[in-house]
Amino acid sequence: MMRTVAAVAVAVLLAAAVAAEASELKVGYYDKSCRGVENVVKWHVARAIKANRKSGAALVRLIFHDCFVRGCDASVLLDPTPENPDTEKTAPINIGLAAFDLLDDIKSAVEDRCPGVVSCADILIFAARDAASLLSNGHVHFDALAGRLDGMHSHAAEAQQDLPDSTFTIAELIQNFKRKNFTIEELVILSGAHAVGVGHCSSLRARLTAPADQILPAYRGLLAGKCAKGPDPIVPNNIRDEDAGAVAAAIPGFLPKLRKVKDFLDNSYYHNNLARIVTFNSDWQLLTEKEARGHVHEYADNGTLWDEDFSDSLVKLSKLPMPHGSKGEIRKMCRFVNHH
Ligand code: HEM
Known part of the structure; x- marks a missing residue:
């Protein structure tokens, strides 16, 4: 009996791991599962930028700082916790990162619409895409691929290692x-x-x-x-x-x-x-x-x-994958991994 349970548990874990790796990114990924999600994101980003264009710049920086570290997995959004006090956002290289509250608001609106369906990693990409478009009067524009999972790891040391410093040659x-x-x-x-x-x-x-x-x-x-x-x-x-x-x-x-x-x-x-x-x-x-x-x-x-x-x-940038073999999930809140 124990062996069967263990085997099933291993199979489930493997399936989750495979899902994280093999998930194909595509345009319109949420067309069926969360229709209109991209409009929800855009509405919030447009409202925020109208109030203060600085939030747009913050989102454009976030796509880079998320995707260059462990791929585009929203690892940059994780808050420090007693178990993991040194998440990416505590790294000196991430000085000045912003728009976290805006992404919380967007996630909450998206969860109201379709609970447990849309990853924070995808929301970040949609929001950065919309910010770049709005700040450029539509001159920067592209269809955003989606289908990412949210990562479960975030370490300041990795941000420090992977992101370029302004003093670099x-x-x-x-x-x-x-x-x-x-x-x-x-x-x-x-x-x-x-x-x-x-x-x-x-x-x-x-x-x-x-x-x-x-x-x-x-x-x-x-x-x-x-x-x-x-x-x-x-x-x-x-x-x-x-x-x-x-x-x-x-x-x-x-x-x-x-x-x-x-x-x-x-x-x-x-x-x-x-x-x-x-x-x-x-x-x-x-x-x-x-x-x-x-x-x-x-x-x-x-x-x-x-x-x-x-x-x-x-x-x-938006296609940079999570490290080989990583597991992912759809977070309930972008600042924290779900409880397991
Ligand atoms: C090439 C290497 C890069 C270096 C060394 C670099 C460095 C920096 C630094 C030091 C800041 C100011 C942080 C602060 O003191 O608050 C900054 C801001 C910014 N960076 Fe970069 N960056 C680089 C590439 C990029 C890329 C690839 C993007 C996006 C595609 C980007 C987007 C931004 C934006 C939009 C800001 C302003 C953020 C805000 O006002 O909230 N940077 N960058």
């Missing part, structure tokens, strides 16, 4: 992306996400003392002034989202380029980069290698091409 950035099967071109394309959002001064410390051939001295002065104003303030990633007063004082020639609508997702990152006006060392590093530099010029010259290639690269 170009060689380190290329190597980091290569480990996930991403090319130099895709590194350049995806870095364009820094057209939106903010960064902490601690993430750009090295830029405050970088030489003039790496950063426009007037911009360096602007950043230094802002960063002196508190223990670790935040600054816009894109100078076009800076406050007019600071730009008028430091780089008056840039005033006409300031944007009325902040956090607009476009190819302005590449123009800023060529002008040595970008926040992170990792951004500037793209100019130090021939192929990467060529792509920076290419996307500065062709915004439509960037919109398309960025969309394709997000789809590629």
